[in-house]
Amino acid sequence: MPSRSRPDGQGGGRSSRGGVAGAGAVASAIPLNPSTKALSYLGGYPPALLQQVQGLIDAGTLGEVLRQRYPDVHEVRTDKALYDHVMERKARFLRGADPVSKVAYDSKLQVIQHALGTHTRVSRVQGGQLKAKREIRVASLFREAPPEFLEMIVVHELAHLKEREHDKAFYSLCTHMAPHYHQWEFDCRLWLTARSLGLWA
Numbered sequence: 001m002p003s004r005s006r007p008d009g010q011g012g013g014r015s016s017r018g019g020v021a022g023a024g025a026v027a028s029a030i031p032l033n034p035s036t037k038a039l040s041y042l043g044g045y046p047p048a049l050l051q052q053v054q055g056l057i058d059a060g061t062l063g064e065v066l067r068q069r070y071p072d073v074h075e076v077r078t079d080k081a082l083y084d085h086v087m088e089r090k091a092r093f094l095r096g097a098d099p100v101s102k103v104a105y106d107s108k109l110q111v112i113q114h115a116l117g118t119h120t121r122v123s124r125v126q127g128g129q130l131k132a133k134r135e136i137r138v139a140s141l142f143r144e145a146p147p148e149f150l151e152m153i154v155v156h157e158l159a160h161l162k163e164r165e166h167d168k169a170f171y172s173l174c175t176h177m178a179p180h181y182h183q184w185e186f187d188c189r190l191w192l193t194a195r196s197l198g199l200w201a
């Protein structure tokens with residue numbers, strides 16, 4: 001996937017909607033260094049927001065705050081279930097988009113920074129015609145994620161069927177499919193941060 005995942009400058013209202021519940025109550029006395037490993041999933045977000053996150057990390061409550069907001073676990077546990085899940089949304093929102101030949105959880109997919117999932121375009125010659133075959137792979141850790149984060153990944157990868165870059169058209173499509181897309185992406189990054197720090201049991 002393209003390396004950029006930030007909808008910077010698109011006025012999505014992320015900074016106003018992307019706050020952390022209860023974060024305002026926790027002040028961090030530790031100088032913030034956004035390049036620290038702990039915040040590597042959150043590059044590109046406003047410093048004030050990252051400071052709230054650092055406060056929750058310092059207080060050890062990041063996992064709790066997320067658990068309160070996202071208490072559920074989805075039931076999309078198998079590749080077959082994931083395929084059906086993705087195809088239902090494709091039929092609903094992206095009827096005319098390229099066919100998807102494969103959908104699967106991938107344990108080899110490393111979730112680092114912006115690489116949350118992958119979409120591949122495999123060209124094969126079929127009957128003299130070049131046809132694009134599309135595959136959607138989702139990192140295995142999302143098998144046990146709150147349903148909102150799986151939905152965010154699915155919507156992201158589906159949007160790439162029509163929009164290659166992370167541009168305005170891409171994020172418009174994401175928010176069309178999932179109105180809370182930006183909040184979910186931010187909170188998903190918080191969840192990945194919490195996991196990496198052992199704050200999500």
Ligand SMILES: [Zn+2]
Pocket residue numbers: 001002005156160166
């Ligand atoms: Zn992408």
